[in-house]
Amino acid sequence: MAHTVNRLSRFNMTALALGLAFLYLPIVILVIYSFNASRLVNVWGGWSLRWYVEFFNDRAMLEAAWMSLRVAAVSATLATLLGTLAAIGLARGERFAGRALFSGMLYSPLVMPEVISGLSLLLLFVALNAERGFWTVTIAHTTLTMCFVTVVVQSRLTSLDRSLEEAAMDLGCNPVKAFLMVTLPLIIPAIVAGWMLAFTLSLDDVVIASFTTGPGSATLPIRIYSEVRLGVKPEINAISTLVIALIAVLIVAASFASKLSSSQGESAVPL
Amino acid sequence: MSTRRIFARPARYAAIAPYLWMALFFLVPFGLVLKISLSQTAIAQPPYTPVFDLSEGWQALKAAFEELSLDNFRLLLSDNLYILSYLRSLVVAATSTLILILIGYPIAYGMARLPQRWQGLAMTLVIVPFWTSFLIRVYAWINILQHDGLFNRILLALHLVSEPVTWLSTDTAMYIGIVYSYLPFMILPLYATLAKMDRALLEAAEDLGASPWKAFWLVTFPLSLPGVGAGVLLCFIPIVGEFVIPDLLAGSNSLMIGQTLWLEFFTNKDWPVASAVAIALLLLLVPPLVLYDRLQRRQVEGRH
Numbered sequence: 001m002a003h004t005v006n007r008l009s010r011f012n013m014t015a016l017a018l019g020l021a022f023l024y025l026p027i028v029i030l031v032i033y034s035f036n037a038s039r040l041v042n043v044w045g046g047w048s049l050r051w052y053v054e055f056f057n058d059r060a061m062l063e064a065a066w067m068s069l070r071v072a073a074v075s076a077t078l079a080t081l082l083g084t085l086a087a088i089g090l091a092r093g094e095r096f097a098g099r100a101l102f103s104g105m106l107y108s109p110l111v112m113p114e115v116i117s118g119l120s121l122l123l124l125f126v127a128l129n130a131e132r133g134f135w136t137v138t139i140a141h142t143t144l145t146m147c148f149v150t151v152v153v154q155s156r157l158t159s160l161d162r163s164l165e166e167a168a169m170d171l172g173c174n175p176v177k178a179f180l181m182v183t184l185p186l187i188i189p190a191i192v193a194g195w196m197l198a199f200t201l202s203l204d205d206v207v208i209a210s211f212t213t214g215p216g217s218a219t220l221p222i223r224i225y226s227e228v229r230l231g232v233k234p235e236i237n238a239i240s241t242l243v244i245a246l247i248a249v250l251i252v253a254a255s256f257a258s259k260l261s262s263s264q265g266e267s268a269v270p271l
Numbered sequence: 272m273s274t275r276r277i278f279a280r281p282a283r284y285a286a287i288a289p290y291l292w293m294a295l296f297f298l299v300p301f302g303l304v305l306k307i308s309l310s311q312t313a314i315a316q317p318p319y320t321p322v323f324d325l326s327e328g329w330q331a332l333k334a335a336f337e338e339l340s341l342d343n344f345r346l347l348l349s350d351n352l353y354i355l356s357y358l359r360s361l362v363v364a365a366t367s368t369l370i371l372i373l374i375g376y377p378i379a380y381g382m383a384r385l386p387q388r389w390q391g392l393a394m395t396l397v398i399v400p401f402w403t404s405f406l407i408r409v410y411a412w413i414n415i416l417q418h419d420g421l422f423n424r425i426l427l428a429l430h431l432v433s434e435p436v437t438w439l440s441t442d443t444a445m446y447i448g449i450v451y452s453y454l455p456f457m458i459l460p461l462y463a464t465l466a467k468m469d470r471a472l473l474e475a476a477e478d479l480g481a482s483p484w485k486a487f488w489l490v491t492f493p494l495s496l497p498g499v500g501a502g503v504l505l506c507f508i509p510i511v512g513e514f515v516i517p518d519l520l521a522g523s524n525s526l527m528i529g530q531t532l533w534l535e536f537f538t539n540k541d542w543p544v545a546s547a548v549a550i551a552l553l554l555l556l557v558p559p560l561v562l563y564d565r566l567q568r569r570q571v572e573g574r575h
Contacts (some may be wrong), residue, residue: 012384016378016381016382016385019377019378019397019454019458020378022374022451022454023396023454024400026408026411026412026415026451027400027403027411029411029414029415030407083289085285085289086286086289086290086293088282088285088286089283089289090286092282093282093283098290102286105293105297111504111509113509113513113514113552114512115512115514115529115532115533115552116532116549116552116553119536119545120300120304120549121300123303124296124299126317140296142292142296143292143297146289150289165278169277169278175278175282176281179281196402200402204404204405207514207515210537221406224406224407224410228413228519229518229519232410232414232417236410237414240404240410244403244407247403251399
């Protein structure tokens with residue numbers, strides 16, 4: 001018997017197509033206009049790279065971009081380290097004192113309004129009398145993004161077949177060795193994905209960085225944000241396109257890396 | 272199992288570093304926000320009193336404790352500005368979440384109905400915009416919605432309007448921005464539950480004479496409610512505290528609570544009131560946060 005429920009109806013297809021168009025068109029338009037020769041943002045003046053040249057001559061913007069890249073790389077690495085350790089504790093630690101508090105602390109920042117996270121971290125840095133700049137932003141980003149890493153790695157760990165670890169231990173490995181030899185290679189794709197997620201989240205953040213940075217060390221999003229508040233500027237289209245390209249390259253690289261390292265062909269994109 | 276227990280001990284040691292990190296950079300800062308929300312504004316550095324100074328001994332600490340008061344919270348309750356901006360945040364978050372369900376559900380449903388081999392691709396396509404910068408995506412809409420932007424030119428070309436409409440700095444623009452930014456957060460949990468659903472149930476409903484429409488409301492929709500719940504919480508909670516989107520796209524005559532906090536902190540330099548706004552916002556978010564935490568734990572830890 002032919003069931004209509006198994007067919008993809010025209011309505012389903014339309015919804016899907018419109019949905020994807022809605023998600024992608026604005027970005028495509030942004031990218032196209034970054035190559036616009038005209039100074040007027042919405043008048044097409046032919047293809048040109050002048051806004052990219054403008055960006056590479058804009059010292060303040062370049063400094064901000066460099067600051068952002070450094071913050072993102074350092075905080076993503078720290079976050080991946082801490083987040084993976086946290087995930088191991090939660091997924092393999094069974095019951096321990098303060099476990100509920102621990103997982104609460106790790107899950108709440110995922111949905112916590114950024115203004116609150118930013119404000120509270122700034123108050124801490126002021127209380128500690130820390131000089132605000134690169135390290136305060138990096139610590140703030142690490143705190144936020146390690147929670148995302150934890151979720152990604154933990155869900156991979158809980159879905160793993162534990163009999164592999166147990167077999168390794170039955171064969172004489174100690175737990176640490178069993179973890180390094182058996183578990184770690186299996187969760188590498190999730191760890192790579194976690195790093196990527198942390199990197200892009202850090203590269204994207206305006207609010208927390210605004211609270212925790214000091215004078216003279218603006219990140220790229222802070223600079224973009226202050227420019228955008230004043231209106232559309234073609235140079236921002238060019239910068240945005242470069243950021244999108246960077247992230248695209250990273251995603252492709254990460255998914256290749258995880259395909260190579262994992263026989264199951266696990267994608268680097270989580271969720 | 273004994274091997275599991277042997278494994279548990281080093282795993283717990285692994286948790287020590289992140290535990291301490293989160294205690295120092297998540298828990299302690301909250302204590303500070305709470306403390307400063309009970310302090311007075313001062314023209315000093317830092318701009319509040321009392322300042323706890325452990326070097327001055329126990330007596331000074333005790334005196335400082337006695338100076339704490341609920342004045343900032345009384346201010347929040349007495350000044351309409353704050354109550355109105357809390358209300359606005361709730362209304363905006365509720366409205367956006369509703370729109371997100373209406374738009375996200377058909378998309379997630381379409382994805383779940385795709386042939387198996389296309390589903391992975393469709394999911395990647397939904398996730399990729401989530402990886403591109405949030406700020407850039409909002410900026411993309413400013414491009415489109417500005418006075419001589421693409422949207423107005425399309426409307427003019429189609430003769431739907433006779434002169435350009437002002438979109439920027441309106442609530443419409445803000446809703447477009449919010450829905451656009453949060454759509455993947457709604458689609459993914461919905462898709463996850465819809466894809467898991469057993470199609471035999473729908474076939475059974477059809478065999479028993481239910482129309483597709485009826486089968487949808489009697490079978491599919493009730494079964495997808497956990498996904499709807501997760502999507503709603505994942506969108507509602509962060510939208511309540513949203514700052515960037517309303518600041519860039521909405522008008523400045525009514526502020527959401529995140530903007531009020533920002534204003535108190537950066538423009539008025541009133542740290543105690545900003546902290547009180549943060550505490551009140553957090554209290555507002557506690558019920559949905561607790562719900563979200565339960566759902567999340569059930570999903571992540573329930574797979575043993």
